Amino acid sequence: MTVGALNQTVVTTALPRIASDLGGLENMSWVFTSFMVTSAATLPIFGKLSDTHGRKRFFVGGIVVLLIGSVLAGMSQSVTQLAIYRGVQGVGSAALLANSMAIVGELFPPSQLGKWRAINQAVMTLAAAAGPLAGGFISDHLSWQWVFYLNVPVGIVAIVVAVLVMPPFRNRNIQHRVDYLGSAMLLATISPLLVGFAWAGQQYDWLSWQVLGAFGTSAISLVVFILVERRAEEPILPMTMFRNSIFSVSSMAFFLIGMGLFGSLVYLPLFAQAVQGKSATISGLLLTPMMLASFATGFIGGHILTKWGRYRLLAFFCTGTASLGMFLLSRLGIDSTSQAMALDMAIVGIGIGIAMPLFVIVVQNAFPQKMVGVAVTSTAFVRSLGASIGVALMGTVVNKQFVSGLQSGVPDSARQAVAQAGVVLPTTPQPLLDPAVMSSLEAALAPSGPEVFEQVATAMQMSLVSAIDAAFLLSAVALAFACFFTLFLKEIPLRSTR
Structure with missing residues (x-):
């Protein structure tokens, strides 16, 4: 989890410098989009494969692929190459994330998951907090290539520990079948959808044949995917899960959280560096208050959930708080102080720190233990899908407004x-x-x-400030809708057994 979280945030503060060096700031969103496309499209697949063949091999394999992508990304000579290699990293990150979340779910029942998910979230948060600062420091004092090479020593340590300590987490008494056709159709649905959003308003007009063709291909593939999944003996993404109102509401909220959070925060370092003239290191410090607040409230929220056993009010509070923080960020001006920005970021962190583990626990509690892999990875899938679409939409908003x-x-x-x-x-x-x-x-x-x-x-x-403020305001609206959907979240007792 440390490797995955570090990899997601270490590039944030360095990306403006990277894009400027490689001459492609207008394509900056592609570096995130390619990662999100491959990560979102393969998350459910790795969740199902780990149910079938054991979680350890895919956990370790995910780290290996992530490290290969990191080395290749550090060797990039253009933004296009960097986007491709970030896609490789996305595949490794998906395998890592899918299995790390499912492994925690294998070990503890939902009634105890609050505190353990909090610890899990704390590790991710500390790594995520170190990422922007490390990325900024490396960009200022070494070279941006080392932003990606930094993953290698951490990943090697993680591989050694996993190989020596981690059990296989495989039930040999249960035989599964992998839905290969469904997996292929899922990739055929998600990939053109996200590419279409990345193209729209930037490379091509929204009504261009390229964008409409990408959306049309995705729509046709979606119809075929649904038909395939209804007939599959063990579908990669069971359509029956959407009949569960808890899963449907949580998925919608998580989708909007991904869109609102990741879609806009990539532009805060750009604001600090391009508008206020701060170094990459200082811009990394601006993200630290959000990460530290997330760390603290993740622990507190997890313990409250474990003791109280009720989650709807917590869900409403955390999404509403995150929306408030984003709204405050949308009021940034050219003369905004670092202290004001830090306070706004901390408010966002308070909400996100509770939300991230909460919705995973809620979904896991709504399904039997045998579905833990597909249920947990499905929540991560919709969050990544929302983040991918959010990054593309915010990129369009920022470029057009500028x-x-x-x-x-x-x-x-x-x-x-x-x-x-x-x-x-x-x-x-x-x-x-x-x-x-x-x-x-x-x-x-x-x-x-x-x-x-x-x-x-x-x-x-001033144009860039206005553009970034518009992105933050759109994120605040997305998170407000997530808050609204939590009102319809059905509350059931947390299971005390696995």
Whole structure:
């Protein structure tokens, strides 16, 4: 879990520097989207395979694939290569996440899972908190390649410990059949869906044949997938689970949490570095309050759930708190202090720290022990799916808002001077991350007077602030809807047996 959590967050603060170095800030969302596509599409598959063949081999195998992807990512020469290798990392992360969650569920009954999931969440949170700071420090003092190479020593230690200590977690008295056709159709459904969202509004218009074709392919594959799953002896994603209202409500809430949380937080380091001129290390510190708050409330929420045994009020509280934090972040301005940002991030962390383990426990409690693998990985699947769509949507929002804001934010007199100098206004925030580009822009506009460059630079910063604020506001709305859905969450006693 440490390897997986570290891998997800260590790149966050380094990504603006990476994208600027590789010349592809406008495609920054692809580095996240590719990871999320492969992770979301393969999570249910690894959950089912581990039910069939044992969890240990897929747990260890997931770490190995993750490390291979990390080495390849560090060797990337372009954003395209980096996105591909991040996809490899996503496959390894899916195997790791699916089995780590199921292993905890194998060991303890739902009535005791609160405190153990809290410990599990605490380990992930500490690793996730260290990730942004480590990524920023490495970017500032070494090179961004080491952001990915950092996974290797940690992963090797995890492999050795797992091989020596972990039991196989396999019931040899039960024979399973793997739904290979269903697995293939799930991949055929999810992949074009997420690619379509990543394309829409960025590479292509929403109504372009490329985007509509991707969505259409996904829709057709979904119909075929449902038909296949209804006939499968052991489906990869049983359709009967959606008849369970607890699973349906929890899945919808988890989907919106993934969309609201991961879809916007990738842009906070960009705000710190491009708008406020902070280093990658300092931008990593900005995410630490959220992680530490998540760590603390994960423990507290887990113990409350274990003692109280009721979860609907906790679900309402944590999603509502996270939504409030996101709304406060949507009010960031160019002069916002680090202290104000830290407080807002901590409020988000308070909600997320409780929500992440809570909904997993709720879903596991709603199904018998023999379905723990597919039930737990299905919740992770919908969260990853929401995160993937969220990253793509937020990327579209940020890019569109930046361009429109810059066009309207540059005064007419400065616009005329820019045209006379033969300068084209940027269509991405990338120049704000590159001092050499900004120096060239200043030199090109120098004959028109220093005030012209200052007006253009200020308009670029203000446009980016407005764009990122719009992404945070959209995230707040998504989390508010998650809060609303928790009102319909059916409450049943937590089982005291496995």
